[in-house]
Each structure stands twice: as structure tokens, then as C-alpha cells.
Amino acid sequence: MKQSALRHHSFGKPLEVLQLEQIAQPEPRAGEVRVKLEFATINPSDYGMIGGSYGNLRELPAVAGREGVGVVDALGADVSGIEIGTRVRFPGEDGAWQAAACVAADELLIVPPEVPVEQAAISFINPPTAYCLLKKIVDLKPGDWVIQNAGNSAVGLSVIQMAKAMGLKTISQVRREELVEPLKAMGADHVVLEGTGWAKGVSEITRGAVVQLALNSIGGESAIDQIKALGDGGTQVTFGGMVGDKVRFPTRFLIFNDVRLTGFWWDRYGKRNGLVGVRDVMAEVYAMMADGRLSLPIEKTYSFSEYESAIQHDSQPRLGKVLLQP
Numbered sequence: 304m305k306q307s308a309l310r311h312h313s314f315g316k317p318l319e320v321l322q323l324e325q326i327a328q329p330e331p332r333a334g335e336v337r338v339k340l341e342f343a344t345i346n347p348s349d350y351g352m353i354g355g356s357y358g359n360l361r362e363l364p365a366v367a368g369r370e371g372v373g374v375v376d377a378l379g380a381d382v383s384g385i386e387i388g389t390r391v392r393f394p395g396e397d398g399a400w401q402a403a404a405c406v407a408a409d410e411l412l413i414v415p416p417e418v419p420v421e422q423a424a425i426s427f428i429n430p431p432t433a434y435c436l437l438k439k440i441v442d443l444k445p446g447d448w449v450i451q452n453a454g455n456s457a458v459g460l461s462v463i464q465m466a467k468a469m470g471l472k473t474i475s476q477v478r479r480e481e482l483v484e485p486l487k488a489m490g491a492d493h494v495v496l497e498g499t500g501w502a503k504g505v506s507e508i509t510r511g512a513v514v515q516l517a518l519n520s521i522g523g524e525s526a527i528d529q530i531k532a533l534g535d536g537g538t539q540v541t542f543g544g545m546v547g548d549k550v551r552f553p554t555r556f557l558i559f560n561d562v563r564l565t566g567f568w569w570d571r572y573g574k575r576n577g578l579v580g581v582r583d584v585m586a587e588v589y590a591m592m593a594d595g596r597l598s599l600p601i602e603k604t605y606s607f608s609e610y611e612s613a614i615q616h617d618s619q620p621r622l623g624k625v626l627l628q629p
């Protein structure tokens with residue numbers, strides 16, 4: 304049996320190296336199940352893996368993609384307690400942009416039935432990252448302020464909605480005026496436009512409260528504004544670098560304001576805390592997705608055969624994830 308997969312045989316730009324291919328459909332070995340893909344996500348880190356710049360790379364030729372949701376469609380020998388049709392995280396380690404993949408049954412991450420399938424497809428990387436950024440870096444209390452850039456990203460929208468659920472206040476930096484009202488409608492307390500010198504007036508926004516945490520996935524001037532806006536002893540956590548620039552910082556803020564700089568990587572969190580740690584975080588994410596406190600927009604879904612249009616669409620201004628279906 305053959306199945307479709309989006310693969311690349313060299314590292315490079317997605318539209319130059321990706322190909323839709325027919326590869327052998329995997330059969331589950333003893334102790335494994337096969338998962339059939341329902342929806343896969345396009346994330347910025349996919350481009351890092353396809354381009355060869357990400358923190359962990361696959362051997363070539365490689366199936367692209369890291370995130371998706373699917374249903375169990377075949378059981379290997381010695382597997383019990385799992386039913387065909389159970390919705391689970393698609394095993395993304397060997398690439399999520401393929402019709403099916405196998406995984407050890409005891410490593411399955413089961414999606415609760417209350418979670419809508421398209422929300423589940425985008426639940427495994429960005430929402431748990433947002434949760435960890437808010438819960439695992441500094442000890443925040445209800446009423447505390449958090450700044451973030453890329454406020455309209457999937458992480459950014461997760462931060463806005465989770466912070467609201469936790470009683471935290473947010474300042475979200477965006478690049479486009481038309482995002483201000485949609486973000487407020489999703490629960491953002493304050494939205495500022497990049498490049499407007501907003502950091503100088505931060506204490507008016509917070510009415511004098513000190514900002515304790517800044518979430519940076521951009522770099523460049525956007526990250527420098529955050530450092531200026533942080534209060535004494537505040538922490539900036541960098542978890543992405545969308546401008547592709549070196550992180551720079553104004554030295555005086557490290558010395559005179561005792562600002563702390565740190566980083567976060569969800570993959571490392573998973574390795575350090577194991578499946579139990581990941582399941583604990585996902586249980587929090589799913590509780591919020593199940594009752595609607597967390598709901599992320601979907602921009603459009605494309606079939607694998609339309610992958611070029613999907614990638615072009617993903618690089619346009621948008622407010623939501625682009626999904627792929629086999």
C-alpha cells in the first residue's frame with residue numbers, strides 16, 4: 304500500500320524543495336498503532352526544519368511537518384485498551400505531512416472528545432508553549448502584567464486567552480492596525496503597534512503597575528521595546544526569532560534594572576519532563592479548549608496536492624493557522 308507525503312530531499316526553501324510523493328504506508332509492529340492523519344498544521348518551525356536551521360533535524364529524504372491530529376486506524380500485535388477511531392496526536396517525529404504514521408501505543412496522546420478536531424490539530428505546539436510561558440518562567444499572580452510580541456500569532460492568541468482565564472493582564476505588540484479590534488475581541492487588554500514608541504508610555508497603560516514578564520518570538524527592535532517596558536527585576540523570555548536577527552539588548556537595563564533574559568523550547572520541556580509532564584500541560588490546554596476559553600482561528604485548509612498554495616497563503620498577512628489534509 305502507498306500513501307501520500309510531502310517530502311524534501313535537500314534542505315532549502317519549502318517551495319523549492321518540497322514534493323508530493325507516494326511512499327510505503329507503514330504497518331504497525333508489535334506494541335504500536337497506526338494513526339491516520341485528519342489535519343496537519345503549518346508552523347514557522349516547519350520552515351526551519353525544511354531549511355536546515357532548526358534545533359533538531361531529520362535525515363533526508365524527510366517528510367516535513369511537526370504537528371497534526373489523527374485517528375487510530377490499525378493496531379499492532381499485543382496492543383490492548385485502545386480502540387480504532389480514537390483521536391490522538393499524530394506522531395510528528397518522522398514528519399506530520401503524511402497520510403499515516405506509527406507510534407508505540409503507550410506513547411499516545413489522546414485528545415478528549417469535547418475538543419473540536421481542528422482545534423486539536425493546532426493544540427500540540429503553540430498552546431502548550433503559551434501555557435508554559437505564563438506558568439513556568441516566573442510566578443505571576445492575578446492582576447500581573449505580561450507583554451508579548453507577535454500578538455496575532457497562534458502562541459500570541461493562546462497567551463491572550465489563557466492570560467484572561469488566569470486573571471493576568473496583557474499588552475500585545477502587533478504590526479498591523481487592523482489586528483487591534485480582533486485581538487481585543489479575543490480578550491486582549493491592550494494592543495500596541497510596533498514602532499510607535501509605546502514602551503515609553505507603558506506605566507500609563509498599566510496604571511503604574513510593573514510589567515514582570517515579556518514574551519519575545521520576534522527579536523530586533525520589537526524585543527528591545529519589551530526590555531525598556533519591563534519593570535525592575537522583570538524577565539524577558541525568547542522562544543522565537545522571526546526577524547532572523549541576532550538578539551540585541553540595551554546593556555543599561557541589565558545593570559540598572561536587573562532585567563533577566565532567558566529562553567524556552569517546548570521540545571526541550573517535553574524531553575526534560577517526559578510524557579507525564581507533557582500530558583499534564585496538555586490536560587490544562589484541553590480543559591480550556593473543551594469549554595471554549597481557548598479557541599484559535601483557522602485561516603484555511605488545503606489538500607496535500609495544493610501545498611504550494613497553502614505555503615503561499617501561510618506567508619501572507621493572516622489571523623489563524625493554515626491546515627493541510629491528505
Ligand SMILES: NC(=O)c1ccc[n+]([C@@H]2O[C@H](COP(=O)([O-])OP(=O)(O)OC[C@H]3O[C@@H](n4cnc5c(N)ncnc54)[C@H](OP(=O)(O)O)[C@@H]3O)[C@@H](O)[C@H]2O)c1
Pocket residue numbers: 346347348428429432453454455456457458459477478479520521542543544545546567568569570619620621623624
Ligand atoms: N520555542 C518554542 O518552543 C516555540 C513553540 C511554538 C512557537 N514558537 C515560535 O513562536 C513564534 C510564533 O509561532 P506561531 O506558530 O504562533 O506563529 P504564526 O501563528 O504562524 O504567526 C506568525 C507571527 O509572526 C509574525 N511575524 C512573521 N515575520 C515577522 C517579522 N519579520 N517581524 C515581525 N513579526 C513577524 C507574524 O506577524 P504578521 O501577521 O504581522 O506578519 C505573526 O504574528 C515563532 O517564532 C515560532 O517559531 C516557539
